[in-house]
Amino acid sequence: xxxxxxxxxxxxxxxxxxxxxxxxxxxxxxxxxxxxxxxxxxxxxxxxxxxxxxxxxxxxxxxxxxxxxxxxxxxxxxxxxxxxxxxxxxxxxxxxxxxxxxxxxxxxxxxxxxxxxxxxxxxxxxxxxxxxxxxxxxxxxxxxxxxxxxxxxxxxxxxxxxxxxxxxxxxxxxxxxxxxxxxxxxxxxxxxxxxxxxxxxxxxxxxxxxxxxx
Numbered sequence: 326x327x328x329x330x331x332x333x334x335x336x337x338x339x340x341x342x343x344x345x346x347x348x349x350x351x352x353x354x355x356x357x358x359x360x361x362x363x364x365x366x367x368x369x370x371x372x373x374x375x376x377x378x379x380x381x382x383x384x385x386x387x388x389x390x391x392x393x394x395x396x397x398x399x400x401x402x403x404x405x406x407x408x409x410x411x412x413x414x415x416x417x418x419x420x421x422x423x424x425x426x427x428x429x430x431x432x433x434x435x436x437x438x439x440x441x442x443x444x445x446x447x448x449x450x451x452x453x454x455x456x457x458x459x460x461x462x463x464x465x466x467x468x469x470x471x472x473x474x475x476x477x478x479x480x481x482x483x484x485x486x487x488x489x490x491x492x493x494x495x496x497x498x499x500x501x502x503x504x505x506x507x508x509x510x511x512x513x514x515x516x517x518x519x520x521x522x523x524x525x526x527x528x529x530x531x532x533x534x535x536x537x538x539x
Contacts, residue, residue, distance in 0.1 A: 326351060327444055330367055332358040332387065333379040333406070338429075342377065342406075345433045352440065359383075361390030362500075368394060373401065375440055378423070380407040380414055381538040383490060384500065388417050388535065389482055395422030402443040406436070414535055415454060425449035476518050482536060484511040488524070489531035 329346065331339045331354060343354045355371040358364040362385040364376060376394065380387040391403045404425035405418045415426055424443035427436060428451050439449040477485065480501075487497045494512070498505045516522045521530055531537050 326353050327375060327440060328353050328355045328371065328373040329440070330354075330356045330358060330364065330371060330373045330376045332361070332364045332376060332382065332390070334359050334382045335379075338379075342436070346437070349437055352437070361385030361387060364390050365393060368398065368401065374444060375402045375404060377404050377406050377436075377440075380405060380409055380418065380535070383537075384487065385483060386486060386536055388414075388421050389479070389486070391418060391423050392421040393479070404436075404439055404443060404449070406431075410454060415450075417535060419448075426454060427451045428453050477515060481511050481515050481518075484508060485515050485527060485531050486536045488512065489528040489537050 329352060331342055333339050333342075336359075339357045343357070346352045346354055355373055356367045358367050360382045364378070365385075368376070376391075378387045378391055382390070385393075387405065387407070391405075394401060395403065399422075402425070403421075403423040404427065405415075405423045406427050406429055407414065407418075408429045409415075410428055418426055424446075425439045425448060427439055427449070431451055431453075435451070442449045483501065484497060487500060492500065494505055494508050498508045501508070515527070519527075519530060521527050
């Protein structure tokens with residue numbers, strides 16, 4: 326039995342996928358998450374073999390959630406199920422450790438096939454995403470040293486996403502279980518590293534780099 330967690334901030338999408346997967350012998354949906362942070366908590370409880378992960382989620386996006394999950398649980402297979410076909414999202418998700426990438430308009434049979442393949446330690450990419458181009462972009466992304474986001478620590482990326490999503494300093498502190506002063510320090514570091522000082526600039530940057538969405 327392959328245990329699966331569904332991570333998507335749209336409940337109707339989770340319910341649709343759950344309904345389809347539960348018809349398939351050998352697959353079991355053991356949990357659903359509304360955002361990346363909930364995925365991490367739920368994984369500790371359910372210990373699934375596969376996580377089907379959306380990219381654009383609040384609080385903690387799918388790319389950073391994947392990175393943290395794979396770092397702690399390298400045997401867990403992550404399949405990105407996204408509406409984004411942009412090469413940057415594909416490259417970042419694969420670099421984060423995802424084993425598969427499908428577009429949300431894929432047919433049900435494709436998702437089932439992807440689940441079984443990643444459990445065999447194989448990589449599955451949607452046919453709509455040219456494999457040659459993806460590998461090329463992935464190589465370029467690894468070699469690229471100029472991205473400003475790469476200079477931010479994992480915690481600074483989390484703080485930036487939460488700030489861009491409209492959370493106050495106190496709210497960010499509560500979500501991350503740190504002090505307000507710590508959040509203020511992170512924000513100062515982010516502003517210094519990126520040379521961006523207004524909320525509008527930080528928000529625009531976070532959206533452009535795929536840390537959050539509108």
